[in-house]
Amino acid sequence: MSELDTYPKYLIRNAKLWRDRVALRRKDFGIWQSYTWEDCYQQVKRLCLGLVSLGLKAGDKVSLIGDDEPEGFWAEAAIQSAGGILVALWSDSIPSEIAYIINHSDSKFVIAEDQEQVDKLLEIKNDIPKVEKIIYWDPKGMRKYEDPILMSYEDLKKIGSLHADKHPELFEELIARGKGSEVAQMSYTSGTTGLPKGAMITHDAIITSAKRMHEFAPLDQGEDVITTLASASVFHQWFAGYSYLCGVVINFPEEPETLMQDYREISPRFMLITPRQWQSLSSMTQIRINDAGFLKRFFYNLFLPVGYKVVDLRSAKKKVHPIWKVLYHIGDIFVFRPLRDKLGLVKTRYPVTGSAFLSPDFFRFFQAMGINLIQIYGSTEAGVVSMHPQDDIDNDSVGKVCPGVEIKISDGQEILIKGSSVFSGYYKNPEKTSQVITDGWFHTGDSGYINEKNHLFYLDRIENLDELSNGHKYAPAYIEGKLKFSRFIRDVMVVGGKNRDYLSVIINIDFESIGKWAEANQIPYTTFVDLSQKKEVGDLLRRDLQRVNNTLPERSKVRKFVLLHKEFDADEGELTRTRKLRRAFLQDRYQELIEAIYGNKREMPVVTEVKYRDGRKGVVETNLKIRSVYEEREAMN
Template identity: 30%
Template sequence: MNLAEAIIQKNIEKHPLKSAIGFKKKNEGWKELSWKKFGEIVFKTANALKEAGIKEDDKVAIYSDNSSEWMIFDLAAMSLGAVTVPIYSTNNAEQAEYIICDSEAKIILVGDQAQYDASVEILQKNDNNLETIIVSKKAVWIKKEFNSFYLEDFIAKVSPEAEIYKKELDDVATLIYTSGTTGTPKGVMLTHGNFIKAFDAHFEFFKFKNFEEELSLAFLPLSHVFERSWSLLCLYGGARVYFLEDPKNIAKALEEVKPTMMCAVPRFFQKIYAGVLEKAEEGSSLKKKIFDWALETGWETAELRRNEKPVPFGLKIKEKIAEALVFSKIKERMGGRLWFLPCGGASLSPEVTRFFESVGIHVTVGYGLTETTATLTLFPFTHFEHGTSGKALPGVEIRIGADNEIQARGNGIMKGYYNNPEETQKVFTEDGWFKTGDAGKIDENGNLTITDRLKDLMKTSNGKYIAPQQIENLLTNNNFIQQIVLIAEGRQFASALIVPNFEFLHDFLKKNNIPFTNWEEIVKNEKVNDFYKQKIKELQEHLSEFEKIKKFTLMPAEFEINTGEITPTLKVKRNVVLKKYADLIDAMY
């Protein structure tokens, strides 16, 4: 079955006038499209692509920020039996060119001027298949001599009636290029069946009630498997999806859209958690007592529900008071209606998931990779274990192989890497299990715990192994630390490059009468470094002596996507950072 048919056709027949997607144009409010209208635009786009020469199994690239056009183009390509190739909007011309050449994409949808200019540059070269550039925004200045069209004009004169190409479950639906924290990006081949079976497994796992009434806000990049899979799953189940173009506007969008569900990465939860705790600490002793009491009450009720035990009447009354006095205010900052939040991309500390559970928001921590159509394991609604990555989805098997490596097989496992049989062979065992490259363990109840990336495990010169992710998580749960890179491989002790949370550090400077000059000077300030020394000492109090950070360097600016230091999903490219700041690191030893 074609994934586009499973999403569009099914929902048009079921509820044609119900809202399907929402979007916001510049200087305008949020608008919606019904399933009928959404379907018409998808089919018009498919027909226009067909007229432009796109055939079954041809590659169609999308190089754009999140938008309704992104999803329309994606579903239009798939409905034709073509293969969608997402490119991160933050990728530079060289990175985009690699993906376009490797995938042999013929047509590309771009979002803004920089993406358009990069695509024109690529189109002019003779070493690729790129023929046509489609532009989603009229604000972009285009050169028609380079076979460029605005999407609105591209689809203006074609029919809204289209025939969806029949596909087998094993046919490729998309090529998603790994973000390449190490090495060259590889094109992961995910099939129509990978998506459809994974979606069905989620609905079987959660048994959602009235899913069609849910509203999701897509703010992570659709180019990444996590947001794309989640947004497609929502549409597959008949829920509405709103697309946020600029993730920096997330706070405002939450208030305007008031989503009920949304997928997010650990940093999103850490910032809210740290912000709430900081505000509670700054309040009066009475407010602090009320906050602590509310959290304790919320935790008590959350634990009973997690274990499917009845909540006594008296505790329910306390919970309502806690909701009115504390929890409702926390939820308001997130739009007021969020109750279900899948979290992926990295591990999340148990104190953070416990906090959200106490407040009444279920953060369903999950684990998976691009190569596994996002989800392998996740928290169910009950009987999950904080600090783990949950249990395997129906149709997924997990085992622990050599060197404690997590291995998987089942519904979501990729078909392989595009045009790369050697790399494909490397990640599969002889008996057909996919090797994740992550280390972990499974408890007697089937809960998976990730210990670390096998490639990231560090061995000190004293022969001690350190798993950096857990320590980095521990420190970034604090409001004053935005990013951290732990260093220990081959060294006699652990050190770190630390990016302060500049907003909170600015407040600290004011309170301590430290005049602000510039961040380069501030991060070298003795009082600031003493403050961080004390903060780090407190945070790592419970770590083993060999795991503790002995020295650190404060960085004057955040690690950025456009400098190649982090991926679009905010994962640090450790190799890049270690090489770029080698002198700073050596100075600590």
């Protein structure tokens, strides 16, 4: 075997080294099923040779769409083993988005999870003429589908087995031909400002990022991790490196609804989830405490300030007095350890977040409970750039710059990156590539700075940094992050600009959290729309806004807010598939509302079309209330 410069080469090594040891686990019908490295090798081999017999050649593209499951994991390796290029799509993509990426990438085959994804693909079948086969791995509901373009996973593996019988050495020969410098995957960026771009990423770049993660958070063969990362996320490929490079066991949870129980059963040593998922865990913890009995609430409220005190002392590199250590130990026994157990994080050594900004308030909250949350900063194009070592966590930074990363800050305060983890360019878009890569430096589009300890600090996307009419500069993501620490706020967008005197926010309420609060306080409501416009809910959110304002500079304080009658929706173009705000689109879509806010109106009528699950369409009419943060009574409403 040549140099280990591709994941398939690591697969061969691991199958020989750890043949009968567990590589993956999948929970199905409440039971964890294990797959050894030999099982994985055979699965990948048959899939790879099945694709080859269908006509897959080196450099061909194969699109993959579905949830994160072992079949998808094996398919990724099979595509790359044949020298193909993986094009992973978000499982919640709508048909038009799928068609664009399949066509733009020139995908020859599509591998899909189930009936839902197949239905979307058949809907656009005539729009994707280059696709020769659609292969699905979950046969449920597919019995009566007879379209000749369809093929089941099992049939593909049968073809692969026959091909292997005729060409017993071919699989490993194909893998040996692969080079680290070749493109392994095309990841389509989330497209906050336009159509998604296909970032070409080599095997070398992926493995470099995986090694950086492992250097900051080392794990041993056989240790457990849980994956909830979508295949379309580049973090998924970096995370897979823990399996290939050091032989950890990747556990695939059964369903989103069973996730917390699955966490508890595995208690992974390393857990990488998105900021939104950490926000959900924080909100869920606060909801559970609020619903708990008097004694549990009493001890939580008694010891959480102790946890904050210890965290703040440690963050400031100050000595923790023995009395605080004793109090924290008591709090850990009665409060924090039981909470960690409920979250499935008792054995977790590396709780990690990445892919978007997470407010320092969340880091401080989890650290107070003994969950030392750490941050990864990176991107599809740049790879892993920085990460917190466990012994050097700065909650305001996005980690310490990784060894091997060349980094500098431009005169415009933009973060520039150079190194072996940087992508190779955008597919079919040399003009955009030349705009973002100059003299080997990738222009991230992020604003930030580096301190004397080599910690990187992220401010916001440069395009999002703005200023008010008085010249005061502000970073929307920072304010939004602090507001989202509230369990009652699901999403929020800060509004301002050079023609505005002050900041306002448009808020998506957390329907579940506020619904429970309303029931507990005997506040009747019927729908999301009705609940969002309740005076009591407005007063509740006003208190959260005042709390956050107390931590902000005077000119960054939020003055007005609106509770939107709906959630921001990726299917409507308001969010990217990674759940980031498409800020320019939102500002344009809600321009009339924004004008009403700054026009000193008290409310604005809206009419929204809604589509029901049975296909019927309806109309929702309401008056959105425009509230002042510092107005104690709203007699005029």
